[in-house]
Amino acid sequence: MxxxxxxxxxxxxxxxxxxxxxxxxxxxTEAVFYSLTQNxxxxxxxxxxxxxxxxxxxxxxxxxxxxWDESVKKDxxxxxxxxxxxxxxIGVLTLIILVVSPFLYPDIVFFQQFIx
Numbered sequence: 551m552x553x554x555x556x557x558x559x560x561x562x563x564x565x566x567x568x569x570x571x572x573x574x575x576x577x578x579t580e581a582v583f584y585s586l587t588q589n590x591x592x593x594x595x596x597x598x599x600x601x602x603x604x605x606x607x608x609x610x611x612x613x614x615x616x617x618w619d620e621s622v623k624k625d626x627x628x629x630x631x632x633x634x635x636x637x638x639x640i641g642v643l644t645l646i647i648l649v650v651s652p653f654l655y656p657d658i659v660f661f662q663q664f665i666x
Contacts, residue, residue: 580655587654591647598640605633 553567560570612626 584651584655587647587651591644591651594640594644594647598637598644601633601637601640605630605637608633 556567556570560567563570608626608629612623612630
């Protein structure tokens with residue numbers, strides 16, 4: 551490990567370098583959780599974008615299908631309801647991750663603000 555980084559962390563936390571070395575496994579675990587939840591969050595946002603795109607297509611099918619067969623309009627309406635439920639679920643999950651994540655790993659959030 552780089553002693554310069556350890557000494558910077560020790561200075562920020564106002565503890566000794568030995569204590570930082572002792573806390574390293576916890577910090578590493580927090581970093582893994584942080585990167586994992588950020589990757590999940592990115593995937594959820596990408597999935598939400600795809601769902602919004604398909605909702606737009608289904609909405610256009612639903613609104614323009616007055617001259618088409620009634621079954622097309624019915625199918626588009628059902629898909630819109632299902633996609634809306636998925637989008638709400640993804641929105642709730644994203645909100646939970648955004649609110650809870652800083653509390654799960656406060657040290658990583660702290661270090662990201664001061665060490666770049």
